Amino acid sequence: FSGIASRRDCVILHLEHIKAIVMKDRIFLFDHERDARVKAFSRFLPSLVHDIGLTSSGKISFEFRAIEAVLIEVTESLDSMLKEMTPRLLELLSELTRVQSAENLSALVSATDSLSTFDARVNSLRNALTELLNNDEDLAE
16 A cells, blocks of 8 residues: 655655655654564665755755655665566566476466566555645645
Protein backbone atom coordinates (compact mmCIF):
# COMPACT_ATOMS: atom_id res chain seq x y z
CA PHE A 1 0.00 0.00 0.00
CA SER A 2 1.22 3.47 -0.89
CA GLY A 3 -0.34 6.75 0.08
CA ILE A 4 0.32 10.46 0.22
CA ALA A 5 -1.77 12.83 2.33
CA SER A 6 -1.32 16.56 2.40
CA ARG A 7 -2.28 18.35 5.59
CA ARG A 8 -2.07 21.99 6.59
CA ASP A 9 1.32 21.67 8.32
CA CYS A 10 2.75 18.48 6.85
CA VAL A 11 2.75 15.85 4.15
CA ILE A 12 2.30 12.24 5.27
CA LEU A 13 4.04 9.69 3.06
CA HIS A 14 3.67 5.93 3.05
CA LEU A 15 5.56 4.87 -0.04
CA GLU A 16 6.89 1.33 -0.21
CA HIS A 17 9.30 0.91 2.71
CA ILE A 18 9.29 4.58 3.70
CA LYS A 19 6.82 6.04 6.14
CA ALA A 20 7.43 9.69 6.86
CA ILE A 21 5.93 12.96 7.95
CA VAL A 22 7.47 15.92 6.16
CA MET A 23 7.10 19.31 7.79
CA LYS A 24 8.34 22.76 6.86
CA ASP A 25 11.77 22.27 8.43
CA ARG A 26 12.04 18.58 9.38
CA ILE A 27 11.22 15.04 8.38
CA PHE A 28 10.17 12.23 10.68
CA LEU A 29 10.89 8.71 9.45
CA PHE A 30 9.05 5.75 10.94
CA ASP A 31 10.38 2.22 10.85
CA HIS A 32 8.05 -0.32 12.41
CA GLU A 33 9.74 -3.26 10.67
CA ARG A 34 13.22 -2.38 11.86
CA ASP A 35 15.00 -5.67 11.21
CA ALA A 36 13.68 -5.97 7.66
CA ARG A 37 14.44 -2.36 6.79
CA VAL A 38 17.88 -1.72 8.28
CA LYS A 39 19.62 -2.18 4.92
CA ALA A 40 17.22 0.14 3.10
CA PHE A 41 17.48 2.85 5.73
CA SER A 42 21.25 2.60 5.99
CA ARG A 43 21.39 3.37 2.26
CA PHE A 44 18.58 5.93 2.32
CA LEU A 45 19.54 8.15 5.27
CA PRO A 46 22.88 9.41 3.90
CA SER A 47 21.19 9.97 0.56
CA LEU A 48 18.36 11.86 2.24
CA VAL A 49 20.75 14.16 4.11
CA HIS A 50 22.69 14.81 0.90
CA ASP A 51 19.59 15.31 -1.29
CA ILE A 52 17.79 17.71 1.00
CA GLY A 53 21.01 19.56 1.72
CA LEU A 54 20.43 20.38 5.36
CA THR A 55 23.01 23.15 5.21
CA SER A 56 22.11 24.47 1.77
CA SER A 57 19.96 27.51 1.21
CA GLY A 58 18.57 26.57 -2.20
CA LYS A 59 15.53 28.09 -3.82
CA ILE A 60 13.50 24.90 -3.35
CA SER A 61 11.88 24.53 0.06
CA PHE A 62 12.90 21.85 2.51
CA GLU A 63 9.56 20.03 2.15
CA PHE A 64 9.95 19.63 -1.60
CA ARG A 65 13.56 18.51 -1.33
CA ALA A 66 12.61 15.93 1.32
CA ILE A 67 9.66 14.63 -0.70
CA GLU A 68 11.86 14.46 -3.79
CA ALA A 69 14.48 12.48 -1.85
CA VAL A 70 11.82 10.01 -0.68
CA LEU A 71 10.47 9.62 -4.23
CA ILE A 72 13.99 9.08 -5.57
CA GLU A 73 14.63 6.38 -2.95
CA VAL A 74 11.36 4.60 -3.70
CA THR A 75 11.81 4.66 -7.48
CA GLU A 76 15.45 3.53 -7.18
CA SER A 77 14.34 0.70 -4.91
CA LEU A 78 11.72 -0.43 -7.44
CA ASP A 79 14.24 -0.09 -10.26
CA SER A 80 16.70 -2.23 -8.33
CA MET A 81 14.05 -4.89 -7.80
CA LEU A 82 13.25 -4.93 -11.52
CA LYS A 83 16.93 -5.17 -12.46
CA GLU A 84 17.27 -8.09 -10.06
CA MET A 85 14.28 -9.94 -11.55
CA THR A 86 14.93 -9.30 -15.25
CA PRO A 87 17.93 -11.58 -15.89
CA ARG A 88 16.24 -14.48 -14.11
CA LEU A 89 13.03 -13.97 -16.10
CA LEU A 90 14.87 -13.72 -19.42
CA GLU A 91 16.86 -16.85 -18.64
CA LEU A 92 13.71 -18.71 -17.67
CA LEU A 93 11.87 -17.66 -20.83
CA SER A 94 14.83 -18.66 -22.96
CA GLU A 95 14.98 -22.06 -21.25
CA LEU A 96 11.24 -22.57 -21.76
CA THR A 97 11.60 -22.09 -25.52
CA ARG A 98 14.05 -25.02 -25.51
CA VAL A 99 12.67 -27.34 -22.84
CA GLN A 100 9.16 -27.45 -21.42
CA SER A 101 9.48 -29.36 -18.17
CA ALA A 102 7.52 -29.44 -14.95
CA GLU A 103 10.46 -27.78 -13.21
CA ASN A 104 10.56 -24.93 -15.72
CA LEU A 105 6.79 -24.45 -15.54
CA SER A 106 6.95 -24.35 -11.75
CA ALA A 107 9.69 -21.73 -11.97
CA LEU A 108 7.53 -19.77 -14.42
CA VAL A 109 4.62 -19.77 -11.95
CA SER A 110 6.94 -18.49 -9.23
CA ALA A 111 8.35 -15.82 -11.55
CA THR A 112 4.84 -14.78 -12.57
CA ASP A 113 3.88 -14.37 -8.91
CA SER A 114 6.96 -12.21 -8.28
CA LEU A 115 6.23 -10.09 -11.32
CA SER A 116 2.58 -9.67 -10.29
CA THR A 117 3.63 -8.55 -6.81
CA PHE A 118 6.09 -6.08 -8.32
CA ASP A 119 3.38 -4.78 -10.68
CA ALA A 120 1.00 -4.27 -7.74
CA ARG A 121 3.65 -2.27 -5.86
CA VAL A 122 4.34 -0.04 -8.86
CA ASN A 123 0.62 0.48 -9.48
CA SER A 124 0.07 1.37 -5.82
CA LEU A 125 2.76 4.06 -6.04
CA ARG A 126 1.40 5.35 -9.34
CA ASN A 127 -2.14 5.51 -7.94
CA ALA A 128 -0.98 7.41 -4.84
CA LEU A 129 0.83 9.99 -6.98
CA THR A 130 -2.05 10.27 -9.45
CA GLU A 131 -4.57 10.71 -6.63
CA LEU A 132 -2.47 13.50 -5.11
CA LEU A 133 -2.01 15.26 -8.44
CA ASN A 134 -5.73 15.03 -9.23
CA ASN A 135 -6.76 16.44 -5.84
CA ASP A 136 -6.84 20.20 -6.33
CA GLU A 137 -7.53 20.85 -2.63
CA ASP A 138 -4.34 19.08 -1.52
CA LEU A 139 -2.25 20.88 -4.13
CA ALA A 140 -3.68 24.26 -3.10
CA GLU A 141 -2.49 23.77 0.50
